[in-house]
Structures are given as structure tokens and as C-alpha cells.
Amino acid sequence: MLTDKLISEVSGDLVTDPDWIKLNRHNNNWKQDAVWSSYHKLGNKQKGTNGEFYVHRLFEAGGYDVQPPAHTDHDKIVNGLKVEIKTSLAVSEGDTIVKDKFIFNHIAVGKDWDRLLFCCVNPDPEWGNMKVRRNDKLPYKKVRLHYMDKSDFVEYMNNTEYKDNVFKYQQSGEKGGNDDFICTNFSALAALPFVKEISNW
Numbered sequence: 001m002l003t004d005k006l007i008s009e010v011s012g013d014l015v016t017d018p019d020w021i022k023l024n025r026h027n028n029n030w031k032q033d034a035v036w037s038s039y040h041k042l043g044n045k046q047k048g049t050n051g052e053f054y055v056h057r058l059f060e061a062g063g064y065d066v067q068p069p070a071h072t073d074h075d076k077i078v079n080g081l082k083v084e085i086k087t088s089l090a091v092s093e094g095d096t097i098v099k100d101k102f103i104f105n106h107i108a109v110g111k112d113w114d115r116l117l118f119c120c121v122n123p124d125p126e127w128g129n130m131k132v133r134r135n136d137k138l139p140y141k142k143v144r145l146h147y148m149d150k151s152d153f154v155e156y157m158n159n160t161e162y163k164d165n166v167f168k169y170q171q172s173g174e175k176g177g178n179d180d181f182i183c184t185n186f187s188a189l190a191a192l193p194f195v196k197e198i199s200n201w
Helices: 005-013 019-025 045-062 151-159 186-191
Strands: 076-078 083-088 096-098 104-107 115-121 144-150 182-185
Touching: 045 076, 045 115, 076 151, 083 104, 115 151, 115 186, 144 151, 144 186
Parallel strands: 083 115
Antiparallel strands: 076 083, 104 182, 115 144
16 A cells, blocks of 8 residues: 555655666756856746857857847848747766757758758867767867858758758658757758858858
């Protein structure tokens, strides 16, 4: 019988249960980063908001005019352009962080934006937990900022076979046909001719 006493005992035991501790462990790989140390403890919506705030501050510091969005299809208006912002911290594998491995979610053709900005944050090599893949040829950079214009993205999506496309359906697979894409291959993304570094803005 599940008595109050039994429930209390089990709850107490879980405090020191290694499996329970593992299930509830937050990603602490970024604990040495003063800016991003709490990022993985946030919900998805707040992560997005924090990324937008970070990019907003970068643009302001660079002398750009940054205004609130006209509606929810984009995040900011920068120098008159409707900008959608996607932020990703480098992906963790266990206790290591993989350099330049980023994931960008929920990219849509049908939304109203002019430019999409990819904000990519790498760990600091001095932390001692950065993993560099054997095929990684990109020079180290703490923060990478790349962008693409909507017209180029639409042309690419319309003229690229799905098997060759760096953007994959986020939900329901290829047969689902949803206007909701994910990109998990940053090297291939950055190599696309229409994906440019922020210095070309």
C-alpha cells in the first residue's frame, strides 16, 4: 500500500540516488562562463528571449538602430530590416562541449523576416572541456555571427533536393511537409554562398 510514510521514505531515498541525481542534473559545462552559465537551466522561450537580448546589445554597441518587432514573425528591426534571431551554444556531449556544433530550430520560409541571424557561442578553450572534432577545420572563435537574406533562403529551399539540404524538417519528417526546419550542420550552413559573416551586413 502506498502510504504517506512510504512516499516520504522513497522521496528521502531519491535525494542520494545516483540515477535520480543524473536525471535531474543540469548542464553545468558552461558554469565558468559569466554570461551563459545559467542558459541551460532556462525554458526554451526564455532561452530565445535571452539570445535576442544579447544580439540586441551587440547591434546597439555596433551603432545599429534596433527597434522592437512589428509582429511575432521576427524578433527585432535592425536598420529597417526585420530580423529573426537564432542563438545556439555549442552542443554538449557528456561533460565536454563540441566546438562549432550548433543547433538552430524552427526556421520557416513562410514567416515575415528579411534576414535571419545565427548567433553561435563556443566555449573557452581554457576551461578544459572543449572537444574539437577531427574534421573541424574552422579557426576558433568565441562568438560567430552569420546571417542570410530571406530571398536567398527561399531560392535555396525551392531549388535544393531534400537529401542535399542543410535544413531538415523539424516535425513529421519529409512526408509531413511542415514549414518548420532545423539545421544541425553548422559547417555546411556556413559554407553556403549566401550565408555571410556579420562583417558583410
